[in-house]
Amino acid sequence: MFLNQCTEEDLDNRARRAEHHMNLALEARRWNLAQRYRFEMLAVAAECDRRDRKPDWQS
Secondary structure, three states: OOOOHHOOOHHHHHHHHHHHHHHHHHHHHHEEEHHHHHHHOOOOOOOHHHOOOOOOHHH
């Protein structure tokens, strides 16, 4: 699903899931996976900025 087609709830869920997986990857020292999930979080944050709102997971 493209981020511009996601609802705000979908974006929040994607960000939370990416943050969770990034933390698991960091604990396992899987740097490539941590970087991938970090990019996912940044992409969601950029889409929220484009929509001019702060995501719930950044509160």
